[in-house]
Amino acid sequence: MPAPFAQAPEGRLRLRPPARLNSSLGTFDATGIGPSCPQMFFSTEGNLITSLLGNLINTPLFQKATGQTEDCLTVRVHRPADTKANAKLPVLFWIFGGGFELGSTQMYDGSGLVSTGVDQKKPFIFVSVNYRMGGFGFLAGKEVLADGASNLGLLDQRMGLEWVQDNIAAFGGDPEKVTIWGESAGAISVFDQMALYDGDNTYNGKKLFRGAIMNSGSMIPTDPVDCDRAQDIYNTVVREAGCASSRDTLNCLRGVDYDTFLNAANSVPGILSYSSIALSYLPRQDGVVLTDSPTTLAAAGKYAAVPMIIGDQEDEGTLFALFQPNITSRDRLVDYLWKVVFPDLQRQQISDLVDTYDSSILAGSPFNTGILNNIYPEFKRLSAILGDIVFTLTRRIFLEATVAAHPDVPSWSYLASYNRGTPILGTFHASDILQVFYGLLPNYASRSIQSYYISFVHTLDPNGGTSSEYPLWPQWKEKKELVQFWNNKSNLLKDDFRSKSEKWISANVDILKI
Structure with missing residues (x-):
């Protein structure tokens, strides 16, 4: 052993x-x-x-x-x-x-x-x-x-x-x-x-x-x-x-x-x-x-405060929203988040949070999938909320805090979209274990992320000796941009999506306690 x-x-x-x-x-x-x-x-x-x-x-x-x-x-x-x-x-x-x-x-x-x-x-x-x-x-x-x-x-x-x-x-x-x-x-x-x-x-x-x-x-x-x-x-x-x-x-x-x-x-x-x-x-x-x-x-x-890389899968919340099929209306969604997740808050506070998210079936997670994948009413909106509160928007708020507290310490951030199109789950939470950790799909995503990570381990900079095949990954504080990873490419993405929800979560982060 x-x-x-x-x-x-x-x-x-x-x-x-x-x-x-x-x-x-x-x-x-x-x-x-x-x-x-x-x-x-x-x-x-x-x-x-x-x-x-x-x-x-x-x-x-x-x-x-x-x-x-x-x-x-x-x-x-x-x-x-x-x-x-x-x-x-x-x-x-x-x-x-x-x-x-x-x-x-x-x-x-x-x-x-x-x-x-x-x-x-x-x-x-x-x-x-x-x-x-x-x-x-x-x-x-x-x-x-x-x-x-x-x-x-x-x-x-x-x-x-x-x-x-x-x-x-x-x-x-x-x-x-x-x-x-x-x-x-x-x-x-x-x-x-x-x-x-x-x-x-x-x-x-x-x-x-x-x-x-x-x-x-x-x-x-x-x-x-x-x-x-x-x-x-x-x-x-x-x-x-x-x-x-x-x-x-x-x-x-x-x-x-x-x-x-x-x-x-x-x-x-x-x-x-x-x-x-x-x-x-x-x-x-x-x-x-x-x-x-x-x-x-x-x-x-x-x-x-040490140099860091931090990022998310595009659809972090879908895996955690599979078990609540009774949430078939906005009021049930509010009650679930209030009674189960944040019982110490006022119901109106949760209602305000929910209303920062578009109610349209086109808007929720898995994102960018149109009218598809909504396995029960409010699934896609609940998925978006759960993913943002624990992972995606909390990451952005965390980066804002770290830049303010330690502005000279570098950080790099990303959003993984390489499984977009996977039914119901999208680029789901933990799918990076297959792509990044094990590289089971030997595609651009797994190769590039592993290369960035290994360079970081050696130099504390993902760009430190990384192959010219992969573009420069800018520090997050420069323009607040993410590298968005796909199966066959990457691009820079402005880290400002769902800004209305982020503003509410940021203002209430000290009371959104689990």
Whole structure:
């Protein structure tokens, strides 16, 4: 299995910050793909289909088949063949996505990217990190806050970065040339790593990373660890685990057997459900690890300001709007966003947000598809709203904040449109995993983006040595332009679409909390 970077977070170490390994592993075979942390594919509650799937996936047989175990805090390292210990190659540190509920380093083989780097004469080392998810890594509530046990998944990621500093030189890597890269929840985690401890990204006097790439995610405005929504989740987990009568419910959760805790942690709404982006588990400010809401930290410049690439898929929201077929009118759309996603707001506020979006079937997401793909009334408008609030327009607002706070730090941004025409989904959230990460379609989009990224890893500039086949990618602050990627070309796009909606979201970003 890959190398562990922390003690197994089970038994007395469950629901506690990661404990560093202080003893030698001795002779250790690290060539396998390794375990996955416990997953939350589907909730064990909810409608008949998702609850059946959730209970099936939580069975010991399925967990064993997919390598799920609490003893999962490991890193995988891919490097070019015959790399010498003194090679000092730059390092690309991958944080996977999955809504903070599912995902694993098992799913991401970085060898293809490493080979591409070699082919381009820009070799690098690829490192991926496992971290705890769901109730194992992001359980919140006042009991968790009082115990100092919040944001454990972020702390796992941070310890993985520290492992790189301590060990990557032995693999031929340069610990002073680390770029962190993530997709979806992984991209949100990238910004959280920039914002942890008010932007202190040092370890033993050295910077943990020098650059950042965020695919579909940045700052997410959140309520505190002890907010009402988080407390409701905690209370549900406690009840389902049989710990409600305990004097110390958190300690009781640490003591129940694995299957009991897994089923209890997965008894709350999941991302692949009606609740959608109203996540049960995600990073929340605790006053220490995350001192404030990420939007507040970004606006105040309290983050490690490093050169960065950030962008989105054109139709980020379609995947999250598949599960609400009852939303067949404007009023139902308003009620859904108000009651499920933002219950602390006034209904009129949500109504105002909805009215910034064109009600025409021609206007929604998947964008530029005319009268097609509206699988239920309001699907396309809901898709546009969900995609913008979490990803696309929040990205623009984030870039505005970073340029204001740190105007000398360069940033580049993009919009991917290479899957336009895909029925219902368009260029959907996470489709870049196939195009960019794996390059399964060896087209212009995958080749050009990989080339830009690998150049960035080497020089902190996507244009740094990139083939003349690909045009200059201007910094975002110059004219606020995106590179728009297609299957066979790219072009510059003014980053001003849906400006009326952006203006409303920007003015209300501090109250649009999940």
